Amino acid sequence: MMLQGICDELAHRIPGIGFDAPIPCHHNYVAVENQDGLEWMVTRKGAIRAGAGDLGVIPGSMGTGSYIVRGLGDEQSYACASHGAGRRMSRNAARRRFTAADLAEQTSSVECRKEEGVVDEIPAAYKDIDDGIRAQTDLVEVVARLQTLPCIKG
Ligand SMILES: Nc1nc2c(ncn2[C@@H]2O[C@H](COP(=O)(O)O)[C@@H](O)[C@H]2O)c(=O)[nH]1
Numbered sequence: 808m809m810l811q812g813i814c815d816e817l818a819h820r821i822p823g824i825g826f827d828a829p830i831p832c833h834h835n836y837v838a839v840e841n842q843d844g845l846e847w848m849v850t851r852k853g854a855i856r857a858g859a860g861d862l863g864v865i866p867g868s869m870g871t872g873s874y875i876v877r878g879l880g881d882e883q884s885y886a887c888a889s890h891g892a893g894r895r896m897s898r899n900a901a902r903r904r905f906t907a908a909d910l911a912e913q914t915s916s917v918e919c920r921k922e923e924g925v926v927d928e929i930p931a932a933y934k935d936i937d938d939g940i941r942a943q944t945d946l947v948e949v950v951a952r953l954q955t956l957p958c959i960k961g
Pocket residue numbers: 866867868869870871872873890891892893894928933934955958
């Protein structure tokens with residue numbers, strides 16, 4: 808619903824714009840999968856499926872980019888990859904350390920919420936997404952690196 812609403816709005820404002828098929832990409836779920844000839848219940852907590860050829864999204868933070876990736880189906884990792892850059896510090900630690908002014912500074916190139924209520928998602932609270940991608944080249948290949956323009960948080 809939300810995705811369709813955003814696509815409709817963009818299509819209205821930018822004539823000729825086109826969209827690829829959406830990439831379904833869940834994290835924090837359990838799936839029954841056949842691997843090594845056995846049926847497993849694979850729990851992906853903070854992880855996404857990266858089966859051979861699967862498209863996935865690995866985000867960075869409000870201020871950095873995101874990656875579109877293609878899974879390589881690594882069997883030793885049960886066809887998983889990371890869900891994102893991951894946190895450098897907890898939400899509470901981020902709230903103690905940073906202010907809304909810091910958030911505004913770190914998201915200066917992004918159209919997004921900048922108030923106190925989202926300081927726990929300040930870019931400095933997350934690890935470097937490029938490092939995260941370099942650390943999992945055996946799990947996924949990069950299809951595209953996206954630069955964040957707007958960031959919508961509910
Ligand atoms: N592109 C964006 N990536 C983000 C944003 N907020 C967090 N993240 C990344 O996603 C995962 C999940 O974060 P969580 O704190 O909500 O569990 C995390 O690893 C971050 O790297 C965002 O606004 N834009």
